[in-house]
Amino acid sequence: DTGVSQNPRHKITKRGQNVTFRCDPISEHNRLYWYRQTLGQGPEFLTYFQNEAQLEKSRLLSDRFSAERPKGSFSTLEIQRTEQGDSAMYLCASSLKVSTEAFFGQGTRLTVV
Amino acid sequence: DAKTTQPTSMDCAEGRAANLPCNHSTISGNEYVYWYRQIHSQGPQYIIHGLKNNETNEMASLIITEDRKSSTLILPHATLRDTAVYYCIVISMNYGGSQGNLIFGKGTKLSVKP
Numbered sequence: 064d065t066g067v068s069q070n071p072r073h074k075i076t077k078r079g080q081n082v083t084f085r086c087d088p089i090s091e092h093n094r095l096y097w098y099r100q101t102l103g104q105g106p107e108f109l110t111y112f113q114n115e116a117q118l119e120k121s122r123l124l125s126d127r128f129s130a131e132r133p134k135g136s137f138s139t140l141e142i143q144r145t146e147q148g149d150s151a152m153y154l155c156a157s158s159l160k161v162s163t164e165a166f167f168g169q170g171t172r173l174t175v176v
Numbered sequence: 177d178a179k180t181t182q183p184t185s186m187d188c189a190e191g192r193a194a195n196l197p198c199n200h201s202t203i204s205g206n207e208y209v210y211w212y213r214q215i216h217s218q219g220p221q222y223i224i225h226g227l228k229n230n231e232t233n234e235m236a237s238l239i240i241t242e243d244r245k246s247s248t249l250i251l252p253h254a255t256l257r258d259t260a261v262y263y264c265i266v267i268s269m270n271y272g273g274s275q276g277n278l279i280f281g282k283g284t285k286l287s288v289k290p
Contacts, residue, residue: 067219096277096278098278098280103282104282105261105263105280105281105282105283106220106278106280107280108277108278108279108280111277119277154219154220156219156220156278164210164222164225165222165278166222167219167220167221168219169218169219170218170219
């Protein structure tokens with residue numbers, strides 16, 4: 064068990080550019096979550112997958128955001144036409160099932176300049 | 177999911193017990209109480225969870241009142257490494273909808289001092 068892995072750890076991009084983050088969950092974990100966290104706030108739920116199916120999306124997830132989890136393994140979160148307000152820590156978590164604890168990755172810190 | 181209320185911050189002396197309260201007065205019968213913590217610049221870390229009974233593991237103890245409207249997380253011998261933001265979260269285990277999703281508040285910033 065190597066834990067939840069997120070790449071890259073840091074990303075600086077210019078406003079208007081597209082960025083993609085990757086999350087590798089703990090193997091055999093069926094549920095995968097994406098969260099966003101800004102300074103001084105708790106993590107905010109964005110979306111989650113049960114295997115390859117995206118079952119819920121927060122209203123925070125605008126149409127510039129898209130997440131995928133092909134084959135129910137790793138997941139990607141893409142932000143198109145980044146804005147300065149997208150600057151945040153993006154956290155990924157996975158769990159075996161709904162009633163078990165979620166394990167979080169170290170996050171990807173995005174800075175939009 | 178029910179909302180929770182936690183103090184914004186608390187201090188604790190190193191080696192002493194840290195008692196972190198959480199109010200969840202609107203909790204319903206199928207909702208669990210979970211605790212996570214987040215050390216600076218790291219992802220949240222699971223601590224403990226419970227439904228009705230008190231729970232203990234290697235990290236902490238969770239005391240849930242009989243009416244389940246509040247709970248206390250106890251770190252029995254706090255160390256400097258326990259300095260973190262502690263989140264109390266109530267989660268529904270019903271099928272469908274947002275079941276199982278963690279909805280974080282602002283948590284309690286615990287500062288353990290030497």
